[in-house]
Amino acid sequence: MIEIKNVSKSYIKNEKIIDNLNLEIKDGEIFGFLGPNGAGKTTTIKMITGILKIDEGDIFIDGQSITENPVNAKLNFGFVPDSPDMFLKLKGIEYLNFIADIYKIDSKIRKDRIERLSKEFEIYDNLNEQIQNYSHGMRQKLLIIGVLLHEPKNWILDEPLTGLDPKSAYDLKEKMKAHSRKGNTVFFSTHVLEVAEKLCDRIGIINKGKLLFVGTYEEMKKQFKDSNSLEDIFLKVTEE
């Protein structure tokens, strides 16, 4: 479970980029975080994951505060950033082994998981290459495997489907569904409205640092009866 309580953030004094954000992503839920460019999606994700310091309020991951107990909180989630260009000089297998060491995964378990996941995501044959030789999509897959390795209860993904081929995107969506069915949480940001519509249990729309809507797709349709599609609703909400 991810709880965001009264969170605010400013980069410049008196200009809040996130303004008193309150949000609860329950266990067993896939939550889609939507908003136009610069709305505050990535800033929110950066605060949830401990990358950015929170100015006011707090965030809890399975009850662990990201400000008070950062290491415990971080053990409870896996994060896929929006840019997969990292550790380019490492080989894919070295990156995964490094991540497994950071999360203290047993040798036998890590071998099995790396083999299984890399086959599922079809990068098994590329694991011995340096990441700099991977395509954008392959790098994205590698990061996702890195997250899945330690089987965290909470998945936090920043634009996870960007750059993935249709099969990998489908596989990832299926994995997200399976993960939530086991009573776990998936929190992800996206620009693809159809994905949010078909995949998410609940949707949150943020603009200019304020949460404008939180609820299921059905609730949203009821609230915006005049609109025909999610695209219409999104435009209406964010233009207001």
Place this chain on the structure above:
Amino acid sequence: MKETLFLTKILLKNSLNKNANKDKLTFKAIAAKLLMFVAIAYIGGVVAFLSKELIEVLKAANQPEVFISLCLLSTIIIAFIQSILSSLNVLYFSKDIEFLLPLPINSLKIVLAKFNVMLVSEYIVELLTFAIPFLVYGITFQVSIIFYIMSILVFLFLPIIPILLGTILTVILMRFTSFVKNKDLVQYITVFLTFAMIIAIQIYSINTTELTDFMIANKLIQINGLTDIFADYFIILKHGINAITEIENRLALSNILYLIGESITAYLFVSILLSTTYINSATNIVSGNSKKTKTDFRKIKRNSTRKAYIDKEFKILFRNPVFFLNTVLPVLIIPIVLTIPFVSEFFSKGESSSSQAIISAIGENIENTVGFAICICIINFLYMFNYISVTSISREGESVAFIKYIPLELYKQCRYKAIPAFILNFIPLFFIVIGMNLLFSKISISFTLEVFVIGLLCNLFISYAEVLIDILKPKIHWTSEYAVVKQNMNMLWSTIFVLIVSIIILGICSFFENVHVVTLLISAILILTTIFYDNFVKLYSTNIFKKIC
């Protein structure tokens, strides 16, 4: 033409990687600029002094124009070598290739723009290297304005053909060899060759260390003889020399016109020639050199978090040629380069030489606080060339956020990031401690141990504290790895920091006469400061890492 110039401008701006906040005149920015100015002024002063000495020697031998010939010969050699090194990066390995290739710009314009970038870099080198010597020459002989005009023209056109030749060599290499696809390997090879050349030149130049003025003049005139031979085959050198030294008669004008004509013709001819093969080779490079090999799952084993983190740091350092060559290699090379003259003196001159006498005199009087301070300062001086810690955060680039979302305490990561620098600093440390014992045979074990202990503690403190310098002002938004190591002010701050540590040690040593007391005192200070620093990082890690996101 307009398009080529515009492209040149864009490529130059991109390669400079200027800071967007350049207009902000903060105290730090002013201090940094002031320091930079002082450093440049100091180096300029040294160059001016050496030039004046050399000119006076040649003046006494009645051959002052040899100075001009040698400068121009050096220009050609520098331009040629630099073009081989830079053409690889500018033409093939720069990131802009992937953006330029899809644009509707013909290959000739790309080649011309890229060639212009190399030419501008060469002009900067020329300005830094030869502006002061030529000014000193001009002032010494009170030459007319025509001398300066001719010199500027010669320096503008003289490097064109050597750069073209260097570039042709690179293009041929890229066209007909397969290993060059491996960018990293090529960079390693070229830089190692350059270092080998520097060391060879140094070994050669050792023999000139004890020459009299007369002998230096003779030697220079001898080298000038080489210039004459060289000029017979390389006509532009003769034209360049004549354009500057024959300004009293018409020869100067005709020679400068020849030089300009030859350079422009070669520039256009070679550019047209290269444009036909360049795109093919560049496309080959972009396609990469990945090889599929099977993963050996037996090698996957569990490591401690500390080992995994430090291994990762070492792998990135050693596999990235830019980082390796600029942060690690100096630590390995500088002690060797600095030691060659001593070793050569020691083995070549025999027992009766004056340097032997000096060495044994130093050896007999080194075991006091002054000798101790000098040993530590030399060790610290060598630590200055270790830029591993001070770039440890900047090297991560945009993916630096990783260190904040993994479940590993920030202060621990800070410690782990200091370890590669700490380990590699053992090379200069052992180098000095062992070298000291080889050179001064009468040195006691206790003195050696004391130097080693303080050197070790300085290493620990400096390697660890330099990580903080980078955390406080990291250079993480870069498009080329060169920005981390070439345009990073933190490297200057680290030098100043090591200087301050050395000055404090010198100060402490000057107050005491007993080496044991000094060792105890400095050890206590260094240990306490390191513990205090470690606790400070532990307590305030969230605030310290605030700028990293």
